[in-house]
Amino acid sequence: MPQEAVNIIGAGQCGTLLAIMLAKQGFLVDVFERNHDPRIIDAEAGRSINLALAARGINALVRAGIYDQIEAMLVPMRGRMLHQTDGNAEFLRYGQAHDEVIYSVTRRDLNQVLLGVAEGIPNIRLHFRQQAIGYDARDCTVHVRDLNDDSLYEVEARPLFAADGAGSIIRRSFDGSDTFGGIETLLQHGYKELSIAPGRSDQHQLEPNALHIWPRGGFMLIALPNPGGDFTLTLFLRNDGDPGFSSLTTPAQVESFFQQHFPDVAELIDNLVDDVLYKPLGLLGTVRCRHWHDRGNVLLIGDAAHAVVPFHGQGMNLAFEDCIVLDHIMRTEGGDWPRIFRRFEEQQLFNANAIADMALENYIEMRDTVRDPKFALRKELAFELERQLPDNFIPRYSMVMFHSDIPYAVARERGETQRQLLHEFTAGAERLGDVDLTAAIIAAKERLSPLNEIKVDRTL
Numbered sequence: 001m002p003q004e005a006v007n008i009i010g011a012g013q014c015g016t017l018l019a020i021m022l023a024k025q026g027f028l029v030d031v032f033e034r035n036h037d038p039r040i041i042d043a044e045a046g047r048s049i050n051l052a053l054a055a056r057g058i059n060a061l062v063r064a065g066i067y068d069q070i071e072a073m074l075v076p077m078r079g080r081m082l083h084q085t086d087g088n089a090e091f092l093r094y095g096q097a098h099d100e101v102i103y104s105v106t107r108r109d110l111n112q113v114l115l116g117v118a119e120g121i122p123n124i125r126l127h128f129r130q131q132a133i134g135y136d137a138r139d140c141t142v143h144v145r146d147l148n149d150d151s152l153y154e155v156e157a158r159p160l161f162a163a164d165g166a167g168s169i170i171r172r173s174f175d176g177s178d179t180f181g182g183i184e185t186l187l188q189h190g191y192k193e194l195s196i197a198p199g200r201s202d203q204h205q206l207e208p209n210a211l212h213i214w215p216r217g218g219f220m221l222i223a224l225p226n227p228g229g230d231f232t233l234t235l236f237l238r239n240d241g242d243p244g245f246s247s248l249t250t251p252a253q254v255e256s257f258f259q260q261h262f263p264d265v266a267e268l269i270d271n272l273v274d275d276v277l278y279k280p281l282g283l284l285g286t287v288r289c290r291h292w293h294d295r296g297n298v299l300l301i302g303d304a305a306h307a308v309v310p311f312h313g314q315g316m317n318l319a320f321e322d323c324i325v326l327d328h329i330m331r332t333e334g335g336d337w338p339r340i341f342r343r344f345e346e347q348q349l350f351n352a353n354a355i356a357d358m359a360l361e362n363y364i365e366m367r368d369t370v371r372d373p374k375f376a377l378r379k380e381l382a383f384e385l386e387r388q389l390p391d392n393f394i395p396r397y398s399m400v401m402f403h404s405d406i407p408y409a410v411a412r413e414r415g416e417t418q419r420q421l422l423h424e425f426t427a428g429a430e431r432l433g434d435v436d437l438t439a440a441i442i443a444a445k446e447r448l449s450p451l452n453e454i455k456v457d458r459t460l
């Protein structure tokens, strides 16, 4: 019997993991990627260099049997190191269990492992320098340009998985129709990446097991550790205005901006002036759709379906979660593509919208709310309630980052109830001892149903 064939556009993180999972189910998978093979030429240079990997992403990599190859490349980040303007720094743990950590991973290394695994699977064919240029819904074909010789050809949607990222040409081919109803919303803030080289003996020059944040109200600088002893920094700032990237146009302006806002780290940054002046400005945005599928022919997946801003470190984690959710559904629904795609959308679309919202909210928390003296107290109370009521209360950050069995939409809804509760019980308090803990525990039990009633099984 001939193998059933499927096509994927995009060999990014989502397209490649999806290819591996579909191939393991026995499909013949063709993947069309516009860039060169990044193992030969890295066309992604300039995109975020490293990423935070958390439970949802890890869960998917374990399920695909790849995690063992990635584990050695990870740098654990146990919490946030908050750097004040006066040079003082405070470390706040992300979670309280020993294994509640997130991991910094280099995008290039991760993509290379994924592609290496995909290449080793005989029923996956990777086609690089093949650019999808549009989708024709009437005859269900994608028009593709072979960038090696400029020739054009067509690929059938039999079905087609569009994993072609936030600017998906497949999604945009449907603009003007009701099929996906995609809306792209650009943030008024952009980003530039900077770096701190390794110190003596390749030691990190800042605490390695932390995600560093310099919160400055309307903007922030962050740093994630890399395995080689260096750090990748990202300056998130308004595109226009002052302060804004448009007002950082001369060496003197860049130096003065960093001396004023980031004096403790400015001298550690390599090529500070040139990188701020000449590196391309990264854009940030959110993609929301009403639907993700065109009958049983096309499915949007990963950033193509739901790009989110990076402030919760969840875009890739969500894209990986998509792959296991789809894999589960396919194993139970047989070959009924319209039904599979409908069920996938039912399970993931409202979750994607929830993390899109939480990611936007987290930008305000990271750049501003963390400076509120009550922030640490609320975190302390949240940890105490988690210890006292592990079946009812898990801090929202932990639900998102460490609990892949709690859907994002549940984390958002419960997180709001918990936020109100934490504000209420810390209102007149300066330290945990001032909080009426007994009343807080009673209130939490009343307002939050047991978590085991809402958990989903992602380990099938």
Ligand SMILES: Cc1cc2nc3c(=O)[nH]c(=O)nc-3n(C[C@H](O)[C@H](O)[C@H](O)COP(=O)(O)OP(=O)(O)OC[C@H]3O[C@@H](n4cnc5c(N)ncnc54)[C@H](O)[C@@H]3O)c2cc1C
Pocket: 009, 010, 011, 012, 013, 014, 015, 032, 033, 034, 035, 048, 050, 051, 052, 053, 130, 131, 132, 133, 163, 164, 165, 166, 168, 169, 191, 234, 282, 301, 302, 303, 304, 308, 310, 312, 313, 314, 315, 316, 317, 318, 319
């Ligand atoms: C600054 C920044 C920091 C981030 N940090 C984190 C983080 O810490 N943690 C996290 O989980 N996520 C993070 N993300 C989000 C993460 O990068 C994305 O969610 C993830 O890469 C999405 O994977 P994807 O495969 O869906 O899309 P992509 O990685 O964009 O892959 C799409 C692929 O499709 C290809 N393609 C595009 N168009 C075509 C075409 N027309 N024809 C053929 N191929 C095409 C592209 O070349 C690419 O290879 C961050 C994003 C940014 C911008």
